[in-house]
Amino acid sequence: MSEEMDGKHGVQSLEIGMGILRAMVNGQRSMMLKDIAVAAEMPPSKAHRYLVSLIRAGFVEQDPITSRYDLGPFALNIGLVAIDRLDRVRLGLTAIAQLRDQINETTALAVWSETGPVIVRWERPRRPITVNVVTGTALELLTSASGRVFAAWLANDAVDRQIARELKKPGLPPHLKTRADVDRMLAQVRADGYAAISDYYLVTGVEAVAAPVFNFRNEITMAMLAVGVKGMFDMSPGSAVVTGVTRAAAELSVRLGYTGEEKKTG
Structure with a gap:
């Protein structure tokens, strides 16, 4: 695939990750893994892999007590800067x-x-x-x-x-x-x-x-x-x-x- 065509198609894994973030934003609260997977329309195992990467990047954080996921500090900072x-x-x-x-x-x-x-x-x-x-x-x-x-x-x-x-x-x-x-x-x-x-x-x-x-x-x-x-x-x-x-x-x-x-x- 040429570089031009690749640029037009974008990066699918990034789009999937953004889909998970979108599901969490629309949820308007901290969510369990299964709820995120349903909202993002993907198996929980796949959602979990993306959540691990999103946590490392600061977009998501997980409560160690409840195991619920919520938007992380970097995601919140992006929102504040946008506002x-x-x-x-x-x-x-x-x-x-x-x-x-x-x-x-x-x-x-x-x-x-x-x-x-x-x-x-x-x-x-x-x-x-x-x-x-x-x-x-x-x-x-x-x-x-x-x-x-x-x-x-x-x-x-x-x-x-x-x-x-x-x-x-x-x-x-x-x-x-x-x-x-x-x-x-x-x-x-x-x-x-x-x-x-x-x-x-x-x-x-x-x-x-x-x-x-x-x-x-x-x-x-x-x-x-x-x-x-x-x-x-x-x-x-x-x-x-x-x-x-x-x-x-x-x-x-x-x-x-x-x-x-x-x-x-x-």
């Missing part, structure tokens, strides 16, 4: 629309990409003077509220490299000239639970507040932000904007499985 990837933006869109209605300011959602934070959706408020946010806009880490939020809670080499690049750029605020300055600023962001920035470098006279959204792994997965016109946008602690953004981000985090112990840098 995170499919639902986080959809839930985020609803959240920023509700926040927009609550505070009557431009709201937006940013996610992390290979090149840093990117705006994926924004909502326009119902007021004559507004700030428009362009979907797909890439954000700096040090001079945007969302960027500071990601830099404060996302620990990876990409963040460190981007911070190093931005520190070489002209026009940074006087208090952000060294990595030590940046670390102090990010520590304050983590202590506050949000980032607030005035005179965003791309648009003069614009202010923004951003808060982190965490997932079931207690890791930052998105940033929720509100953007407004300087002089018409209250970013003081306890203001309606700050309270609204942080509360909305916290509520969305809970919906995404966050348990309250976010992972922090530093």
Whole structure:
């Protein structure tokens, strides 16, 4: 059989194994071997051989007391990751629309990409003077509220490299000239639970507040932000904007499985 034909036919043993997993998912509870075999339409001896391999791979686990089989840690992790990837933006869109209605300011959602934070959706408020946010806009880490939020809670080499690049750029605020300055600023962001920035470098006279959204792994997965016109946008602690953004981000985090112990840098 040629490689092309083999690719079209797939791997039968893998499909059989997935059939067993499907039977266990549909069972909605831990199951005995005989029940799994019936559901998967195969002899118990054959089902047992596949279950042994699935246990080794982490897809299935067996209770040593009851001998019942259930989904294993890796299968559960796949499901949680799938939920995170499919639902986080959809839930985020609803959240920023509700926040927009609550505070009557431009709201937006940013996610992390290979090149840093990117705006994926924004909502326009119902007021004559507004700030428009362009979907797909890439954000700096040090001079945007969302960027500071990601830099404060996302620990990876990409963040460190981007911070190093931005520190070489002209026009940074006087208090952000060294990595030590940046670390102090990010520590304050983590202590506050949000980032607030005035005179965003791309648009003069614009202010923004951003808060982190965490997932079931207690890791930052998105940033929720509100953007407004300087002089018409209250970013003081306890203001309606700050309270609204942080509360909305916290509520969305809970919906995404966050348990309250976010992972922090530093």
